[in-house]
Amino acid sequence: MSPRLHADLADIPAAAWDALAGGQPCLSHAFLATLESSGCVSPRTGWTPRHAALWDGDTLCAAMPRYLKHHSYGEYVFDWAWADAYRRHGLDYYPKWLAALPFTPIPGPRIPGRDAAARQTLIDAVLAEARDSGASSLHVLFPTDEEAGWLRDAGLMLRHGVQFHWQNPGYRDFDDFLDRLAQPKRKKIRQERRKVADAGVRFRVLRGAGIGADDWAFFHACYARTYAEHRSTPYLTQRFFTDFARLAPAACVLMIAERDGRPLAASFFLQDAEALYGRYWGATEFVPCLHFEACYYQAIDYAIQAGLGRFEGGAQGEHKLARGLEPVRTVSAHWIADPRFRDAVHRFLAQERGGVDAYLDELAEHLPFRA
Structure with missing residues (x-):
């Protein structure tokens, strides 16, 4: 198996991509490729496609929708303060690597693959490339819990957030x-x-x-x-x-x-x-x-x-609680190249996680349902 980069999702056959991605519409080849062909995702808009794929001959074994980013717009996991800290120390935060669905805070697979071994192999390849690229960081937004565990084991730091979903x-x-x-x-x-x-x-x-x-x-x-x-x-x-x-x-x-x-x-x-x-x-x-x-x-x-089975209301929105949507924990994974900033971000995330835990506990006391 060999990893390859693709600067255009159209280079990967739609059937091969969708066979791994499953049925989530925003991970589909149609969604991601149309973002590129319509010009919404392009170097001009600050999103340079660099999709990672693991191939066994002509067979696609694992994939990752990935971009080289020159800003932090359209992500819904906010790292503007991290970028500002880099700037104040005379360092460049951008470009950075981002594995995500552009403009879409919907949790789900970010490393779809035929099996766990292929997906973990691709994680290792992407992380090695990030280390060699000179970019400041790698961010994987809204992965599954299983993927978050693999990313944590590979050395990425986990960040927690909250969304509101309605359950049926x-x-x-x-x-x-x-x-x-x-x-x-x-x-x-x-x-x-x-x-x-x-x-x-x-x-x-x-x-x-x-x-x-x-x-x-x-x-x-x-x-x-x-x-x-x-x-x-x-x-x-x-x-x-x-x-x-x-x-x-x-x-x-x-x-x-x-x-x-x-x-x-x-x-x-x-x-x-x-x-x-x-x-x-x-x-x-x-x-x-x-x-x-x-x-x-x-x-x-x-x-x-x-x-x-559910309706996902998108990012943020505490007002959704009163309308029957329930709080759900989300996760993202982050690798920072500079060891000094990696240390600072690690401490920040530990503190932030405590705040998220407390916030979820508080929300649980105000669920709108009858006892």
Whole structure:
């Protein structure tokens, strides 16, 4: 078996990649390759693809979506303070190595492979390359717990975080889900949904080929508006969404809010056989509680009807707790080349982990469910 670098995911056959990656849509060849072909991921945007792959002849044995990064945007595990510390000491933090799904804080495999031995062999090869490259660091974001254990054993430091996921034990419908909540939470959700309904807002739920060109254009306008309101620039182009939907239609779910037949908001989700993943939303006008309806309640209702096991609400968002999503620990793995900074980061992560543990304990005391 031999490791190779690929500067373009299109160099790896889609069938070979997807055979290892499984069904998670954001790890699929279609998702990652479309990010590159649409220009969202490129050296110009600060993401230089350098995918690592382990080959046995013409057989792909393990892989890692990997990039040489020149900033820390679009990652959802924040290391800006580490970069600033490097700068203040006259050192370069960038470029750095990043194994992750661009713009996507969805936990899952980051080193898919045919077996554990192949995946661990690729980890060793990637770490050796990072040491020889002169880059400041290597970061693996949101891997599985098993992968995190291998990375820790290989010498990477683990960092913990928190997300909020909704779990479906087999609800019959949305009212069945509400019945599990404590009365004040149940009342609040019903009030919020009633405000949206009383405003005359109704939703169209579209999936795959049912999403038309006008629907994508409206969604992207909403998505770009959300970024503009936060004085930022959207990472993804309209071309990305339409090209990805053409390659992987079953993975795309679009919910469009309308009033009197006129669209006024949209939310975009990814879907696989197990889960619904919340990604982006935007609105052309303000309606009280519309954000909660478009991003959470419609998603939970859809997940129940589709028989999905969970809905992942994305990064951060303590307000999600009151709406039935539960705290989940996430992990990332980090290797720092400079031994002085590696020591400092190690101490910081130990302290931060204690804070995360305490935060999870506190959240557990405020779960919205009935005793």
